[in-house]
Amino acid sequence: MxxxxxxxxxxxxxxxxxxxxxxxxxxxxxxxxxxxxxxxxxxxxxxxxxxxxxxxxxxxxxxxxxxxxxxxxxxxxxxxxxxxxxxxxxxxxxxxxxxxxxxxxxxxxxxxxxxxxxxxxxxxxxxxxxxxxxxxxxxxxxxxxxxxxxxxxxxxxxxxxxxxxxxxxxxxxxxxxxxxxxxxxxxxxxxLQLYETPLIGPALVRQGDDLTIVASSYALLESIEAADHISEAGIHCDLFDLRIVRPLDLSLIIASVRRTGRLVIVDTGWKMFGVGAEIMAQVTEACFHDLKASPRRLGLPDHPTPSSRGLATTFYPTAQSLAETIAALIPEAAHRLAGPIKALENLRLSVPVDVPNPAFRVPF
Amino acid sequence: MHLSAHGHVTRFADRVEVISVSGDDSHWEDQLKSGWGTTRFFAAIEARKANSDLVLVDVMGAIVMSGKSQQQGLGAIVDTYAGRARNDDLGNDVSLALYKDMLRNRRIEEEIARRYTDQEMRCPVHLSIGQEAVSAGVCLALDRQDQIVSTHRAHAHYLSKGGDLKAMLAEFHGKASGCCGGRGGSMHIFDVPAGVLLSLPIVGSGIPVAAGAALAMKQRAEPHVAVAFLGDAAVEEGVFHEAANFAVLHSLPVIFVCENNLYSVYTPLKTRQPDLPLERLGRCHGMPSITADGNDAEAVLAVTRSAVARARAGDGPSFLVFDTYRWLEHCGPNYDNDIGYRTPAEFEAWRGRDPLSRMEEHLRNNGILDAGKIAALEADIDSEIDIAFKFALESPLPGPGEVNVYA
CATH class of the missing domain: 3.40.50.970 (Thiamin diphosphate (ThDP)-binding fold, Pyr/PP domains)
Structure with missing residues (x-):
């Protein structure tokens, strides 16, 4: 506009x-x-x-x-x-x-x-x-x-x-x-003006029929990176920015999963007892029979955050690990995703693990 | 030299306290060890050197004035410093108001205790019997727009501040007409028009909330004050010190009222804290702090009025310690002096200092009250209590359904 x-x-x-x-x-x-x-x-x-x-x-x-x-x-x-x-x-x-x-x-x-x-x-x-x-x-x-x-x-x-x-x-x-x-x-x-965005509901940031991805906070930025790369291989996802954790309104996400049959949630925090667990539970309760595969969660592993970048290499979910999860969730697309996964790996290796990815300064 | 402070009560006036110095020279070390405090100790030494027997010390321990008591008298020194006349005689109207408030709270609490076994009040109750002078004295010093934040032992504070009796009892009965609509029970009673902002049952939790109300008053330049009621255990919580520090730093119009009833549930003060005066904890933050007889409603009123005047003038917070005693068990309607955490003798000694009886005696001696007038007051109160209980019992329970989780 x-x-x-x-x-x-x-x-x-x-x-x-x-x-x-x-x-x-x-x-x-x-x-x-x-x-x-x-x-x-x-x-x-x-x-x-x-x-x-x-x-x-x-x-x-x-x-x-x-x-x-x-x-x-x-x-x-x-x-x-x-x-x-x-x-x-x-x-x-x-x-x-x-x-x-x-x-x-x-x-x-x-x-x-x-x-x-x-x-x-x-x-x-x-x-x-x-x-x-x-x-x-x-x-x-x-x-x-x-x-x-x-x-x-x-x-x-x-x-x-x-x-x-x-x-x-x-x-x-x-x-x-x-x-x-x-x-x-x-x-x-x-x-420039004073505006507000509603404190309810997720936002759809990418559209597709092959699977539904839900991510929050910085995990969304990784997820956008993954979604854009896999779309080059013909895999298109509904990608939701969760935005609001409470009150939790999953109606759009449930409708999406009814259509795609596949769900991946990327938590910013720990996977165990994380927000992804609640989302998975509610979505599964609502559309168990629409699921084509078991929903998957990515999140932080079950230990505190280490300080050393040596120990942190695999600590955070990345665009690459999300793409790999998607490849496992859609076996028939695995071979097509090999290229994007490699590209995401190269992207990840191009910057140290302990500083923000400069690629994420692109428009959202 | 024996340093006598007439018990530990000192005269309070703005930022100073008065220490009287008298007696022989043999108890210096004992006085220091007994927690009299280095501020007072050194002030007393200085006074001795100056051949004075009265000394005024400011909150940071500096001597602001000293003199001979026979020349000026205790009160005269204070008033010279504070620059205002004394107000020893509060007047019979005030005494009678304090008495009525205490009598009403006593009879309400006794009726709650009597009816508790009916099991219609199905929530914990923390009764204030024995501690009525504190709420009476503090709340009489306040205006309606002044705010109080109370604790788990909230009934007397709520009532003295003007909280609605029917809404309180209905809340105890879990009724829709209760002040919290049945959401809170006895430990969350509040009354916005009366200035009972909240009652909070987590020890210390309400202290910063009261300070925050005072911050809002200061930001809006309103002439109101906020009172945080707290017990002797709440000063063990970090949040007391966090709130006190901020209140002094920003000169907030808040008064920290510590009701020292000597026990946290069954655990005595001496098990939980070193044997030092509680009031030092306010003074160490740099605010005027005083201990007064919490079973003397007039004393409570007098020191609270000083603190309120100070707060309204923009001079910041005060810390008031009122020594008192809970007669009944921590939670519930019974006496529990038999279970071993305190002695019957201790209880009897405190019952001998019953704030209600003392005020009654004072008013009888002054010819304000007699048996007939007391009986008439009691009949009025009992009638009000009966009506309120009837209201509570006849009100409907709230149904499952709408709950206000979000505004």
Missing amino acids: PERARASRRLNAAAAILEATAQCMDADSSVFLMGEGVADPKGIFGTTLGLVDRFGPDRVIEMPVAENGLTGIAIGAALMGRRPVMVHQRVDFALLALEQLLNNAAKTHFVTNGVHKVPLTVRMIIGRGWGQGPEHSQVFDSVFAHVPGLKVVMPSTPYEAKGMMVAAIRDDNPVIILEHRWMHYAEGEVP
């Missing part, structure tokens, strides 16, 4: 998040930001840079290193009608705040029979690479999504990063944004 093209430009996701925050703070004086590092010279990987100069230290609160207490303070302010946005530079830091998040943030609307609202946004950044190791690169999407009352969203593109951020701030519920550090580098078209 020419209108939209004029009003948008290419941004990376970090800049899109910064813009969303600034525009929301401009539009609504009840919005304020707190976090460890929100007012420091690095500004949470650039996502809060300059905000303290623009809005002052009362609205951009450099918070003490006290995650649980400050989450409770944010909840108390939210109950009184403020719209706090809290940022954790790593999901792992937010573990200290689980009591407040899982009890008071998640349950207060229910327990007060709908009287109280908790319009709280909590950004949590998923680390990866450069030796982040066991306690700086966890995801915990399924942990937060396990608890009724929280919304859990995982943007995968700059467009969604801004749209979900705006929607989360405007939402009257506690929203946890699990934001992949490597997604920050992804570039794409981002409208």
